[in-house]
Amino acid sequence: MFRVKPPAGGLHSLEEAMAYGQLRESTARVSSEPEPSIEAGTAPVEIGLNAAIVAVTGNEPVVLVIRHEADSAGATDGLPFGPFSPLQHRTLESGLRAWVHRQAGLELGYAEQLYTFGDRGRHAQPGDLSPHVVSIGYLALTQVKPSMEMQHGVWRSWYHYFPWEDWRRGRPEILEATMEPRLREWASERTSVPQPVSRQERVRICFGLDGAAWDEEKVLERYELLYEAGLIEEAARDGRDAARQWSQRPRLGVPMQYDHRRILATAIGRVRAKIKYRPVIFELMPDDFTLFELQRTVEAILGPHLHKQNFRRLVEGAGLVEPTGDVKMRTGGRPAKLYRFRREVLMERPAPGVRVKPGKV
Amino acid sequence: MFRVKPPAGGLHSLEEAMAYGQLRESTARVSSEPEPSIEAGTAPVEIGLNAAIVAVTGNEPVVLVIRHEADSAGATDGLPFGPFSPLQHRTLESGLRAWVHRQAGLELGYAEQLYTFGDRGRHAQPGDLSPHVVSIGYLALTQVKPSMEMQHGVWRSWYHYFPWEDWRRGRPEILEATMEPRLREWASERTSVPQPVSRQERVRICFGLDGAAWDEEKVLERYELLYEAGLIEEAARDGRDAARQWSQRPRLGVPMQYDHRRILATAIGRVRAKIKYRPVIFELMPDDFTLFELQRTVEAILGPHLHKQNFRRLVEGAGLVEPTGDVKMRTGGRPAKLYRFRREVLMERPAPGVRVKPGKV
DNA sequence: CCGTTTATGCTCAAAGTGAGCATAGCTGTC
DNA sequence: GACAGCTATGCTCACTTTGAGCATAAACGG
Numbered sequence: 001m002f003r004v005k006p007p008a009g010g011l012h013s014l015e016e017a018m019a020y021g022q023l024r025e026s027t028a029r030v031s032s033e034p035e036p037s038i039e040a041g042t043a044p045v046e047i048g049l050n051a052a053i054v055a056v057t058g059n060e061p062v063v064l065v066i067r068h069e070a071d072s073a074g075a076t077d078g079l080p081f082g083p084f085s086p087l088q089h090r091t092l093e094s095g096l097r098a099w100v101h102r103q104a105g106l107e108l109g110y111a112e113q114l115y116t117f118g119d120r121g122r123h124a125q126p127g128d129l130s131p132h133v134v135s136i137g138y139l140a141l142t143q144v145k146p147s148m149e150m151q152h153g154v155w156r157s158w159y160h161y162f163p164w165e166d167w168r169r170g171r172p173e174i175l176e177a178t179m180e181p182r183l184r185e186w187a188s189e190r191t192s193v194p195q196p197v198s199r200q201e202r203v204r205i206c207f208g209l210d211g212a213a214w215d216e217e218k219v220l221e222r223y224e225l226l227y228e229a230g231l232i233e234e235a236a237r238d239g240r241d242a243a244r245q246w247s248q249r250p251r252l253g254v255p256m257q258y259d260h261r262r263i264l265a266t267a268i269g270r271v272r273a274k275i276k277y278r279p280v281i282f283e284l285m286p287d288d289f290t291l292f293e294l295q296r297t298v299e300a301i302l303g304p305h306l307h308k309q310n311f312r313r314l315v316e317g318a319g320l321v322e323p324t325g326d327v328k329m330r331t332g333g334r335p336a337k338l339y340r341f342r343r344e345v346l347m348e349r350p351a352p353g354v355r356v357k358p359g360k361v
Numbered sequence: 362m363f364r365v366k367p368p369a370g371g372l373h374s375l376e377e378a379m380a381y382g383q384l385r386e387s388t389a390r391v392s393s394e395p396e397p398s399i400e401a402g403t404a405p406v407e408i409g410l411n412a413a414i415v416a417v418t419g420n421e422p423v424v425l426v427i428r429h430e431a432d433s434a435g436a437t438d439g440l441p442f443g444p445f446s447p448l449q450h451r452t453l454e455s456g457l458r459a460w461v462h463r464q465a466g467l468e469l470g471y472a473e474q475l476y477t478f479g480d481r482g483r484h485a486q487p488g489d490l491s492p493h494v495v496s497i498g499y500l501a502l503t504q505v506k507p508s509m510e511m512q513h514g515v516w517r518s519w520y521h522y523f524p525w526e527d528w529r530r531g532r533p534e535i536l537e538a539t540m541e542p543r544l545r546e547w548a549s550e551r552t553s554v555p556q557p558v559s560r561q562e563r564v565r566i567c568f569g570l571d572g573a574a575w576d577e578e579k580v581l582e583r584y585e586l587l588y589e590a591g592l593i594e595e596a597a598r599d600g601r602d603a604a605r606q607w608s609q610r611p612r613l614g615v616p617m618q619y620d621h622r623r624i625l626a627t628a629i630g631r632v633r634a635k636i637k638y639r640p641v642i643f644e645l646m647p648d649d650f651t652l653f654e655l656q657r658t659v660e661a662i663l664g665p666h667l668h669k670q671n672f673r674r675l676v677e678g679a680g681l682v683e684p685t686g687d688v689k690m691r692t693g694g695r696p697a698k699l700y701r702f703r704r705e706v707l708m709e710r711p712a713p714g715v716r717v718k719p720g721k722v
Numbered sequence: 723c724c725g726t727t728t729a730t731g732c733t734c735a736a737a738g739t740g741a742g743c744a745t746a747g748c749t750g751t752c
Numbered sequence: 753g754a755c756a757g758c759t760a761t762g763c764t765c766a767c768t769t770t771g772a773g774c775a776t777a778a779a780c781g782g
Binding site: 329333 | 738741747
Binding site for chain 2: 726727728729730731732
């Protein structure tokens with residue numbers, strides 16, 4: 001497969017020959033061999049399909065996790081996942097759907113690919129002599145229907161794993177109390193090699209310190225920085241030299257199996273960004289809803305509160321919804337009109353999202 | 362690796378046991394085996410790293426391609442690529458950089474992952490009994506420096522491969538003349554299974570027919586639709602039943618090796634989207650430039666022309682650039698002030714891009 | 723020195739946004 | 753059963769952002 005034909009006229013230089021030779025050498029196997037066999041010195045690669053399945057229940061953004069018995073103590077949460085098997089899966093996404101169906105008994109609706117991670121060591125499990133795994137992360141959006149009885153999965157708030165991302169009641173406690181001092185300590189360390197961007201500056205931008213604004217979309221950047229600084233358990237588990245002893249004490253969020261927390265971070269960042277320019281928020285909503293329920297769902301995802309009147313102006317003005325004609329009683333006050341998603345917007349020019357910015361309540 | 366521990370309390374149902382069994386069955390190997398061996402009935406997967414390296418020279422958006430001698434007739438263009446080898450590459454991206462360096466003698470600067478494609482059959486080459494390949498596409502942005510002497514690569518306009526994407530001189534000829542009738546014919550065919558969105562509607566949205574607006578970011582959607590409709594050579598090559606005989610005649614753009622044209626389509630769509638919200642356009646610019654040169658570069662990427670005065674207001678107003686103090690003579694008119702990219706914006710809140718919309722010249 | 727050509731400054735109206743005030747219409751209570 | 757307490761909705765207003773153009777500045781080539 002990866003055998004590359006020399007360009008017309010044959011090989012032109014030693015370097016070129018080397019390049020082609022190298023191509024073969026580092027390839028696990030060559031397409032002409034009918035029955036695969038692993039050559040000495042090469043490593044096979046497995047492809048893991050991982051799903052961050054997100055929903056919102058009761059104003060809480062939740063993710064579907066599978067609880068596993070860890071090797072020694074306690075349980076570890078993980079995302080539904082399984083290997084890509086080209087013989088059984090026509091596409092990567094269909095493979096993912098198959099796995100999710102098997103593991104969680106759930107038929108996925110909306111799903112999109114997030115990112116493919118291949119870092120050596122980031123897929124480790126304690127005591128696990130694992131081969132090389134490339135993880136493909138997916139984001140799926142769904143609703144939690146009461147009828148949904150899941151076999152092994154549980155819905156858990158994503159802020160469980162990322163407490164510092166929860167800005168619904170203002171700046172989260174844990175940031176000030178625990179993370180800021182540790183981050184500053186890490187930032188003030190001498191680095192052996194000079195960095196293009198100082199640790200100081202990176203911490204400032206990622207965590208909105210010293211006057212920098214908090215960017216709710218930088219979820220992955222924050223997680224990766226914490227990993228690099230050795231402040232979260234996964235860093236210690238993967239054997240990062242930088243892993244601190246104090247990473248264990250008041251731990252920062254609940255860790256996950258393999259690199260699943262990284263995938264979840266990617267997922268959160270992606271939803272937060274995406275609902276602003278694509279109408280994916282409606283994947284999380286029931287057929288009929290009030291505008292305030294919609295707003296609460298957006299807020300659950302984004303964190304900060306939105307200006308109510310402007311929110312409805314925006315949503316109605318963009319033609320994202322249409323009234324069903326019904327009203328919902330017992331809202332605690334005046335009854336609220338019910339709306340439904342206008343599917344037609346998907347066929348209109350830029351298929352807009354909920355272009356919101358944080359504002360006053 | 363993919364062996365999943367049963368949840369606490371053991372297996373709870375037959376279905377669960379099946380699921381775990383299934384997990385193992387479709388896995389190439391299990392982590393407890395120290396020396397890997399491929400079990401019968403499983404298929405190994407190779408991971409291909411592919412780079413769409415984009416630059417702009419003389420108002421032409423170009424991509425770095427490697428020309429290969431095809432199996433029978435003519436030459437085929439391909440992107441620089443090679444397999445991911447976990448023993449040699451610490452990360453996917455470093456593997457990509459290594460391959461590009463080897464194949465094109467080029468040190469990559471800015472690079473970002475695009476997408477991972479795994480469709481069966483889309484990686485075929487005529488007469489190639491290939492194993493299953495999962496392609497990871499990357500987008501890299503660079504400048505074409507005169508000193509750059511490449512071994513085997515050539516820079517080619519990306520509109521070479523996607524003539525229908527070239528709107529710099531208005532709606533491209535080929536759309537009206539060749540594509541529209543073929544697309545309409547395909548859209549009017551009966552489909553065996555009812556579609557959630559009609560072919561009619563998809564064609565209308567993708568290609569801006571019947572009053573729909575042309576969305577310059579839907580590059581991949583258009584390419585995939587053409588593939589599905591059997592209107593491009595790759596479809597015939599991959600043996601799609603739908604491939605038409607007339608896909609050969611006045612062919613639609615130059616085809617590429619494997620699924621490289623799909624990767625390039627993804628890349629074009631991504632740059633077009635990204636320059637609007639991240640300052641990546643400067644990766645394509647020399648250190649000093651005039652605002653009009655910057656505008657021309659943006660236009661080369663996006664297609665349509667921009668309103669000159671508003672463009673400069675936007676770029677200056679967003680603090681993306683600062684004057685160097687020098688001027689460029691011989692512009693054909695009044696000398697133009699030279700500017701440079703203000704790197705500091707990368708450290709400012711949302712690190713904006715060139716939020717432009719097509720306008721009057 | 724003048725016409726041509728590109729660079730730059732500035733204006734203006736329309737549309738979009740952030741904040742709030744004010745009113746409507748349930749529900750539960752005394 | 754009038755009122756207090758809430759949430760839903762309508763609407764205003766000042767301020768920004770954006771789309772289009774007019775007008776002036778400053779080289780360059782005859």
